[in-house]
Amino acid sequence: MPRFSIIVPVFKVRGYLHACLDSVLGQSYRDIEVIAVDDRSPDECGAILDAYAARDDRLQVLRLPENVGLGRARNAGMPHATGDYLFFLDSDDTLTPGALRALADRLDETGDPDVLVFDYARTHWWGGTRRNALAQLLAVEDVFTAAERPEILDLLMVVWNKVYRRDFVEREGFTFPPGYYEDTPWTFPVLLSAERVATLDRICVYYRQRRRGSILSTTSRKHFDVHEQYARVFRFVDARPALAHWRPFLHAKMGEHCLDILSKPDRLPPSDRGEFFRRTAEMFRAHRPDGAPVPAELRVLEGGYAAYVLRRQAGRAGRELGRRARQTRTASAARYARARAALPHSLDPDLAVYSAFSHRGVLGDPAAIHRAAREIAPHIRGVWVVADEERAAALPPDTDYVLLDSPEYRRVTGRATYFVNNVNWPGALLKRPGSVHIHTHQGTPLKYMGADLLGRPGARLGTDVPRMLRRADRWDHSLVANRHSELVWERAYPCHFASARTGSPRNDVLVAAPGERGRAVRARLGVPDGDTVVLYAPTRRDYRRDGLVERIDLARFAADLGSGHTLVVRLHPSLAAGPARGLGLTELHRRGVLVDATDEPEVQDVLLASDVLVTDYSALMFDYALLDRPIVLHADDWDAYRASRGAYLDITAEAPGRVTRSYGELARLFGSGSWRDEESARLRSAFRERFCEFDDGRAAERVVRTLMLGEPMPEAAAGPVPVPSQGAGAGLPAPS
Template identity: 40%
Template sequence: MPELSVVVHGPNTQDHLTGLLDSLADRPLPDTEVVVAAVGDWARRTAERHAPDVQVLSLPEGTSDAAARAAGAARAGGRWLHFVRAKDGLPPGSTRTVAERVAGLTGTADVLLLDHLRSTWRGSGLPSADGPLLARAGRTGLALDDSAYLLRLTPLLGARVLRAGFWRAHEEQLNGDDEAGTALAALLLADRVAALPHIAYEDRRLRPAGLPPKTPEQHYALVDRYERLLDLARERPAVYTVLYEIMVRDCLRAFTRDGMPEDVAREFFHRASVAALRRRPEGHRRPAGLEGIRRSLLEEGAYTKYRAFQAANRTRRAVRSTVRAGRRQLGTRVRDLQYRRALHRPVDPHLAVFAAYWNRGVSCNPAAIAAKLAELAPHIHPVWVVTDRNAALLPPGTDHIVPGTRRYWEVLATAKYLVNNVNFPNAVVKRPGTVHVQTHHGTPLKRMGVDQLPFPAAAQGLDFEALLERVDKWDYSISSNSHTTRMWERAYPSRYVSLDHGYPRNDVYYTAGAAEIRAVRERLGIAPGRRAVLYAPTHRDYEAGWTPRLDLAALSDRLGEDTVLLVRGHYFYDGAASPLTSLRRSGRVVDVSSYDPVEELCLAADVLVTDYSSIMFDYANLDRPIVIHADDWETYRTTRGVYFDLTAEAPGPVARTQEELTGILTTDAWRDENAAKARAVFRRRFCEYDDGRAAERVVRRVFLGQDEASLPPVLPVGERTPAPTPEEAA
């Protein structure tokens, strides 16, 4: 019996079935079968081209989704069923991840919940909002009565994997043409559910103009859906209340957004009103504010009043928008006037502006340059750009300016040197005689700049014309290796000069001594002799928030008392409910997400575990073990774009699952001879210019005007001595 049956069903809408089956054929998996319930001749012919890797079940044109789903399920032999509509997609590698997860589930779980991507005709790879809810659920089996918030997940059947026995026991209630209702019913009927907080499905939204218009009965079916579901939840107060809230929300949204004809809208409002009033939980209180007014009008059935309320709200929003726009325009005019006046002042050759990470404070390459500047060119005065919120965190005595203030624009207008690891605002003018230095803040594995254009998830919201206008202001671009130099020149095409001097922030990896390493570990609470594993995953453009990709509690247990996990991520689960609370208290898991500078964390760590973060390139300077956890490499590579295959050119062992990662860290594989060889190759390629004197070279070249020939030469990788390891420092 296969572990997992992927049941693809439906017509070959807009030829999406071809790409879906191609993606499955590229990576045939053991213990996984693919059954295609092909509706119509085009779908049948498309599926038959992939036989015998897929089982093809031919169905006549016009077969409903429910009937196709049922036929595919009847043919399937797996313990778990993943229903995939032929119009949708499966991100690369996701089926393997799902199969591995269901293989480890006990018999108590009936439904596995997945995260997903959204795609439209405009672009693909857009994140869902489900990531934080799935992260909160964790990886243990849950009863819905204790986790009713899971009903707020997108009601998408493809983001549910159902135990085959559960499906057959409830097929009549689960298999309707209302897919969203089926997805919710699966949660209500399950004894327990499990979560996989990874991207494992792609929901393709077809262009509405290409679909048949909804009939009145299809609009009214939304109310009927929730009437049926609330019947299932009648004896479960917590579940019933959440489901009621979802019903009211969805009905009001449909009424407002679905563009129903007037007579249909009036009847829909009436039916929704009756349901909202009849189904309201005892003692239920409406929310305050405008939402409370909306719900009150709905329960009253006050259609005319509601329409008047909508019109009044539109007028109010328009007035507010006009007022805000007027204030912005006035503020912009004042700013422009102040800035234009300042631009007529002479450029100050002894003034330098520094900024890092969108004005968060003193850090990264700009901080290392500023520190060396104080040593070699004290006549140049540094001023840091920092947000008002972060100003209190600056080192004592740091001269700073807050964006938008009068002095901010005056300093930007008159400073000779502008140094940033991102970009200054579009409004900043490049004056003759000024020097703009782009330090960057990492080595590019993922696509950057104009190379992001083919990847909608990464390019979402980017104005590439404005980006290139900012790039055209650069005089210098700093690089740590020749790969980076080539990629920056490709991603940011302009006339700047590449400074192949190394990243100044990495100097500390050669200048730090044993006492500094001991001090950092003491600050972090790491006792002498304990192994410190730094886990630093990167951001994913296709996730709405940071989703933990490891069960850190289980990993900590397997690694034992002698290992401390330093975890640098966006957040853990959801506050006090985190299963890591007790582990944090024990000192075995330390949340270092807010700890700065990150270089100190690297100095404190015996080994780095990361996925695709550029921290690996910096950490490699220490010549300490690095382990790659690449569980979603295919999805990341496809949606974000990369410059090289990390899994083939990794700095150490590569794990594709948590079990593999645990095996590496609980044996000598993390630091054996093979790991050392891979790291040596990686260091030669990516630590090419980092030798401990990068900041000095930058200051001498940019601020003191020395020519390249007079700068300290870059020491070959084999002749460098990195900072001592924690073991050596102890």
């Protein structure tokens, strides 16, 4: 008996069917059967199914004599299922790599629950990917019932984001009804009846968003089916007195769902909209529980259709007024900034404004400069710009800050003398005569930046290079850690700044390499004493719109490293809030397979806690070289990366350590121990000499004294940086 019976209804999806079947049959987990139900598809889907069935005996094709629709096609497949769990997958969607293995592991971990709910991501026709906005509801360790966690019913009411224990489905007699919205009278009864529900915080399905929309996006009277579908739900609850307490919840859900359909201008013919509202209102009144309050947003159903239309029109008018008000405020802020810049009063020589990573908090080079200024020049008041109150709440308790675009922000930036940032300031901030703008950048450049992107249309997608250069015209000083950076920044940003050979302030801590700090981070991350920490830090890709390309099977890599090793993963900041972590990283962290250190605020802490860095083309390698610890460059797509983004040097020819071109090479490198051999050390030494020449541990001090206080101070001595005296692991246990 297979673990999963995957039922795939098929109708007019010839352009997507190959991808769907490939994603299922190509899974590493193979204990499955696939039941493809050809719902009398008029295109070539039948031939495609036959070809796949001839190659893989796990696929069986069921042909229906007439078209019956999505729900009843699923019903037709269920009697043929023999697996422990039913999985209903739409034929234009796809499974993510490793999805079935993750589902099987979670089922084992939770003792075969009735239902396992997992995550998904929408994939748009234009290339974007967006994770389910309610993914946090899936981060639940134990099994539960809907009564214990009713928020599970706030998830999208679809059938394909769950797997169902087959004997549970058969015992309860669940089936799909005909018509639109057939998932509604399946999902609510299933979740309300399940005695054991489990969740998996992992994206297992890519939910394709077609340009022309789904069948539910079409204009049709079939949308009236939603009323009967909810009537089925209410009949189910009425037949089970123990579920009576769910009636207020379901009553509200029904009202919300129907009003949502009515709010979409392309769902119903204009002549049918009044009838749809009236039928919804009738049903809303008929099923209203005695004494149950009506939510404010649903009270419109207690009035007539004319009142509903007037309210909709008023809402649109209000939104338009709000939009115009925002435009007026923005224009006023720009005029205010220009007026402030022209004021005759002098700047405050003791006021500095800091920002990092688009106003995320006290981070990076600006943070290191701020700390040094507090010690060396305590008379200079440092004020941080943060994006919102949530960011402000996470600041250190003694941090002076202003919110972006607030009146306080405009007052501070109108008077400050010093501006320190690793990202460009907003365009509305005008540079006043006498102010000093210090730009720190975010690392040594490998990939093309600034004006060099003009020849790379794919890499500059969404980037206004001329505007970027106009903002860079405000820079007075550009900090550099090596001559390579100096030359690149002057070419990529043909502006009026002067290069400052200060070194990178954020990396002062790496030159000192305090062992106790690294040990503290290891303890915080839960790394066992004595383990060798392998840090994997990949960068984003410009040949994919969302930047995410999975180069390594992380579970396999962690297993191949073996006992005595801890794999720590640090994603690129631009991928941290996207779907990347939901594609397995979060789940593997929860299970203790690896450590996800993406949320560690200071990346230097993660570097200090590690014994070896595995990266592709991340600028972290230039910082990590300061630790004089092994670096492995995994460059399996170097040609594609360089062709799409552009690179200032062939990093595979001037690598900081061993280079691998496939996962097999990477695994063998660690299996043999050659990742830390003499050749690795030789390559690292040459790399350090070239790219770490100005980093001597005094960069932040140098910035404060020379660029803020105007004191004479020699530049950092060029040449190889002293090797940290603590050795491998910065005082941590050396790799065995």
